[in-house]
Amino acid sequence: MDKNTITVTSPLLPNLDEFNAMLKEIWASKWITNNGQFHKQLEKALAEYLKVPYISLFTNGTLPLLTALQALRITGEVITTPYSFVATTHSIWWNGCKPVFVDIEEETCGIDPNKIEAAITPKTTAIMPVHCYGKPVKMKQIQEIADKYGLKVIYDAAHAFGVEVDGESVLKAGDMSTLSFHATKVYNTLEGGALVCHDEKTKQRIDYLKNFGFAGETEVVAPGINSKVDEVRSAYGLLNLKQVDQAIANRQKVANRYREALRNVPGIRFFDDMLGVRHNYSYFPIFINAEEYGMTRDDLYVKMKEANVLGRRYFYPLISTFSTYRGLHSAAPDNLPIATRLANEVICLPMHHELCKEDVNRVIELIINNR
Numbered sequence: 001m002d003k004n005t006i007t008v009t010s011p012l013l014p015n016l017d018e019f020n021a022m023l024k025e026i027w028a029s030k031w032i033t034n035n036g037q038f039h040k041q042l043e044k045a046l047a048e049y050l051k052v053p054y055i056s057l058f059t060n061g062t063l064p065l066l067t068a069l070q071a072l073r074i075t076g077e078v079i080t081t082p083y084s085f086v087a088t089t090h091s092i093w094w095n096g097c098k099p100v101f102v103d104i105e106e107e108t109c110g111i112d113p114n115k116i117e118a119a120i121t122p123k124t125t126a127i128m129p130v131h132c133y134g135k136p137v138k139m140k141q142i143q144e145i146a147d148k149y150g151l152k153v154i155y156d157a158a159h160a161f162g163v164e165v166d167g168e169s170v171l172k173a174g175d176m177s178t179l180s181f182h183a184t185k186v187y188n189t190l191e192g193g194a195l196v197c198h199d200e201k202t203k204q205r206i207d208y209l210k211n212f213g214f215a216g217e218t219e220v221v222a223p224g225i226n227s228k229v230d231e232v233r234s235a236y237g238l239l240n241l242k243q244v245d246q247a248i249a250n251r252q253k254v255a256n257r258y259r260e261a262l263r264n265v266p267g268i269r270f271f272d273d274m275l276g277v278r279h280n281y282s283y284f285p286i287f288i289n290a291e292e293y294g295m296t297r298d299d300l301y302v303k304m305k306e307a308n309v310l311g312r313r314y315f316y317p318l319i320s321t322f323s324t325y326r327g328l329h330s331a332a333p334d335n336l337p338i339a340t341r342l343a344n345e346v347i348c349l350p351m352h353h354e355l356c357k358e359d360v361n362r363v364i365e366l367i368i369n370n371r
């Protein structure tokens with residue numbers, strides 16, 4: 001990669017000396033996985049940071065989705081959105097359930113609560129909304145519908161690390177929420193993830209499920225999987241947690257600079273902060289109206305690439321267009337008009353904690369002068 005390349009993201013890395021010191025401790029203890037001391041410390045520290053009572057670490061952000069559906073014994077049909085990373089819908093499929101796509105709302109890129117009821121059938125057992133880009137969806141309205149029809153709600157909160165509404169973590173909504181700690185995320189443990197639940201008994205079940213279903217040395221209580229996080233990643237996670245607030249503050253500055261510079265550019269739309277929300281600035285999506293901007297999204301994407309500025313078209317193509325899902329009745333584009341349009345308009349601009357002023361200005365100039 002050219003050294004002038006501006007990447008869409010850059011991983012938050014712990015201080016290497018501090019990490020080495022922790023590695024020495026791990027080497028000395030010879031306890032490298034299976035609920036070691038750093039694993040326990042990280043679960044506790046994350047629960048405190050995220051203001052949630054129960055959290056279980058996972059090896060990535062896909063396995064908590066799979067496990068949440070298992071833990072809640074979800075069957076039949078699960079309502080979700082196609083404007084997400086494929087793992088959301090794949091987790092439903094891998095559990096032998098049928099995904100039912102509902103359109104998103106333009107305001108949040110999350111599920112449109114007004115369209116959920118029309119998608120409910122006697123086979124529906126759960127709703128899996130996504131806090132896309134870390135923007136909170138309409139949790140109150142979703143819960144009212146879930147309560148009315150006796151449905152479970154599992155939030156894919158992969159993007160919503162640290163996001164709060166009126167001082168309350170979004171991870172407290174619904175029955176469970178999942179997180180991804182992938183290298184590209186605001187907070188990473190190299191690879192990693194977590195599942196948040198609201199009571200001790202459920203955490204116990206989740207912890208059995210992520211350890212093959214073992215409930216003791218010889219007893220297996222469920223068809224579990226292996227998603228145990230090792231000590232090396234736990235140590236790394238503890239160190240990264242110390243610097244995540246600063247990383248979010250740096251990201252906020254980048255977001256504000258983008259907003260200031262792009263606000264009056266015709267044909268470009270972006271999100272402002274939502275009232276009462278603590279955002280994490282995990283992504284900075286812009287939406288291009290080709291007619292007003294004078295260039296299509298894809299032309300801008302290519303021009304940026306040629307100038308070594310790597311935007312990403314999250315989330316294009318829609319999950320509902322992939323071969324596994326496109327035959328589903330709910331995957332028809334006319335069922336998903338907003339998602340279909342936004343998938344064709346979006347580019348996520350470079351956004352990370354180390355993005356310097358000069359680089360941000362280079363991105364902005366490219367967008368403003370490119371037309």
Ligand SMILES: Cc1ncc(COP(=O)(O)O)c(C=O)c1O
Pocket residue numbers: 060061062063084085087088130156158159180181182192193
């Ligand atoms: C919305 C969403 N859900 C789930 C995942 C899966 O997370 P992971 O890549 O950690 O398995 C991702 C991540 O990349 C994501 O963006």
